[in-house]
Amino acid sequence: MKRLTRVTLALATALTLGQTLAVTRGGQLVYGRYADSLFLDPVLNDANLDIWILTNLYDTLLQPTNDGKSVQPGLASAYTVSADKKSMVLTLRPGIKFADGSAITAADVKWSLDRARNPDNGAWNGLLESIASISTQGNTVTLALKHPDPTLPSALATFNAAIMPQKLFNAAPGANDAAKAKAFAEKPVGSGPFVLSEWKRGSYMVMKRNPYYWKKGSDGKALPYLDSVRFEIIPDDNTRILKLQAGELQGAEFIPLSRVAELKSNPKLNMVLFPSTKVNDIIMNNRPKLNNGAPNPLGDVRVRQALNYAVNRDALIQLVTFGTGKVMKSFMSSATPLFDATQKGFPYDPAKAKALLAAAGYKNGVDVTALATSGSADDQALLTALQQMWGAVGVRLKIEQVDAATKTARYRAADFQMRTGAWTDDIADPSEITGYYAVSGATDAAHTGFKDDTIEKLFAQSQQETSRVKRASLYRQIQTRYANASPTIYLFETPYPVALAKNVQGFVQIPLGYNLFVGASLEK
Numbered sequence: 001m002k003r004l005t006r007v008t009l010a011l012a013t014a015l016t017l018g019q020t021l022a023v024t025r026g027g028q029l030v031y032g033r034y035a036d037s038l039f040l041d042p043v044l045n046d047a048n049l050d051i052w053i054l055t056n057l058y059d060t061l062l063q064p065t066n067d068g069k070s071v072q073p074g075l076a077s078a079y080t081v082s083a084d085k086k087s088m089v090l091t092l093r094p095g096i097k098f099a100d101g102s103a104i105t106a107a108d109v110k111w112s113l114d115r116a117r118n119p120d121n122g123a124w125n126g127l128l129e130s131i132a133s134i135s136t137q138g139n140t141v142t143l144a145l146k147h148p149d150p151t152l153p154s155a156l157a158t159f160n161a162a163i164m165p166q167k168l169f170n171a172a173p174g175a176n177d178a179a180k181a182k183a184f185a186e187k188p189v190g191s192g193p194f195v196l197s198e199w200k201r202g203s204y205m206v207m208k209r210n211p212y213y214w215k216k217g218s219d220g221k222a223l224p225y226l227d228s229v230r231f232e233i234i235p236d237d238n239t240r241i242l243k244l245q246a247g248e249l250q251g252a253e254f255i256p257l258s259r260v261a262e263l264k265s266n267p268k269l270n271m272v273l274f275p276s277t278k279v280n281d282i283i284m285n286n287r288p289k290l291n292n293g294a295p296n297p298l299g300d301v302r303v304r305q306a307l308n309y310a311v312n313r314d315a316l317i318q319l320v321t322f323g324t325g326k327v328m329k330s331f332m333s334s335a336t337p338l339f340d341a342t343q344k345g346f347p348y349d350p351a352k353a354k355a356l357l358a359a360a361g362y363k364n365g366v367d368v369t370a371l372a373t374s375g376s377a378d379d380q381a382l383l384t385a386l387q388q389m390w391g392a393v394g395v396r397l398k399i400e401q402v403d404a405a406t407k408t409a410r411y412r413a414a415d416f417q418m419r420t421g422a423w424t425d426d427i428a429d430p431s432e433i434t435g436y437y438a439v440s441g442a443t444d445a446a447h448t449g450f451k452d453d454t455i456e457k458l459f460a461q462s463q464q465e466t467s468r469v470k471r472a473s474l475y476r477q478i479q480t481r482y483a484n485a486s487p488t489i490y491l492f493e494t495p496y497p498v499a500l501a502k503n504v505q506g507f508v509q510i511p512l513g514y515n516l517f518v519g520a521s522l523e524k
Contacts, residue, residue: 027522032240032252041185042162058162058190068511085148092139097212099195106136111166124160154429193224193518205231225521255497273495274509277333277425282489287449291415304486306356308346325492335511338475353393365394370418374401450487
């Protein structure tokens with residue numbers, strides 16, 4: 001093997017925000033969720049309801065940092081990348097165990113990563129596409145790569161790369177991987193800080209502390225601090241808030257943005273707006289003709305640009321997010337690594353919007369239709385506001401209410417003109433959202449039909465460019481070209497609103513969405 005270039009990771013990393021040396025151990029934190037998890041397998045799912053919980057049950061070789069922009073040691077205490085960037089060696093921590101007390105071996109790591117990168121398994125195998133083969137020796141795991149891959153450390157810190165116990169998984173009933181995964185996920189055993197102990201679907205879930213967890217708290221003893229976390233499934237926003245105010249819950253997620261100010265004034269609560277990578281936008285069909293053969297005005301870049309200039313984003317933030325949002329100036333969140341802070345976005349300029357529409361042949365206005373999720377107050381508020389803003393420049397917006405399943409099916413079939421959209425990163429790297437929104441691959445650029453040959457080339461370069469400076473330059477060019485082409489209308493970023501009882505310390509929801517209870521405690 002060629003000389004290795006050492007990439008040193010700090011062994012001691014601050015685990016939680018606001019944690020002090022004096023911390024209370026024990027107790028059960030009761031947390032209100034808006035919906036239950038569906039399937040607790042890290043490889044074969046794609047729902048945030050699962051993804052945002054999986055990190056409490058499973059651990060990965062590397063972990064995302066709490067700002068969501070980098071990685072830190074996980075089950076691997078360090079990794080090295082060869083000088084030619086074509087291999088990576090990871091060193092496992094000594095003595096690490098799964099929650100049943102069995103040892104985590106290099107063989108478990110190889111099996112888990114081989115399963116995660118299998119093209120037949122799940123939607124996320126592409127994150128590990130660069131791995132050509134995996135070999136093990138002692139407590140080291142060597143990844144031979146097809147090509148240099150700057151995204152690999154972040155991919156190894158993503159939920160689908162969780163390390164699972166091969167023997168326990170294989171012992172689960174079922175004739176194939178999918179059947180075994182279904183059985184195993186009913187009572188999963190991982191190496192995360194907690195292990196599932198009870199689950200009554202649609203009602204509650206209890207996670208108890210993993211007594212074999214490797215990470216130490218601020219008091220020098222093994223984490224987590226809590227004995228258990230109980231998730232109560234409470235879909236109704238008002239009921240969740242009432243139970244929180246009554247002290248029946250110590251935490252609640254998805255607080256409506258309209259209630260944030262009210263809860264901030266409650267002296268018994270901490271109303272926290274965690275930084276997120278969530279972006280909110282309008283997805284446009286860029287094709288020159290619609291599915292029914294009718295001409296599509298949105299096939300003209302001048303119309304798409306006009307719609308962007310005709311949005312008063314500051315007003316939308318006040319109307320729709322009650323002041324909690326932030327204007328988007330790129331298709332990606334400002335919390336996404338390699339976000340280009342020099343992007344100008346689209347300032348509100350109705351005169352420019354009118355001029356662009358006139359140049360495109362729509363001096364007397366144009367008709368467009370947007371799909372909204374029926375029953376969604378947020379969709380209704382957003383599109384009603386856009387209806388008024390666009391109406392001022394001659395754009396007549398028709399809102400078509402459909403249920404969520406129909407909306408998704410029509411979107412994927414390109415049977416739409418516009419629709420409301422949102423996105424949250426799962427990986428501490430810009431490649432995921434760029435691959436989804438800007439590149440004509442499996443998603444056809446977020447189902448817009450948009451394709452820019454230069455962006456395709458820049459993205460391909462970025463996937464193998466290991467210089468962060470050069471990679472940042474590539475992403476700057478991608479963001480600028482994307483803005484000029486305006487395949488979507490990017491609107492505003494929104495935080496994760498979580499309300500916690502005053503005595504809850506150390507809980508964090510990171511910008512990638514993961515809910516981390518590993519450092520949470522109930523102080524007296």
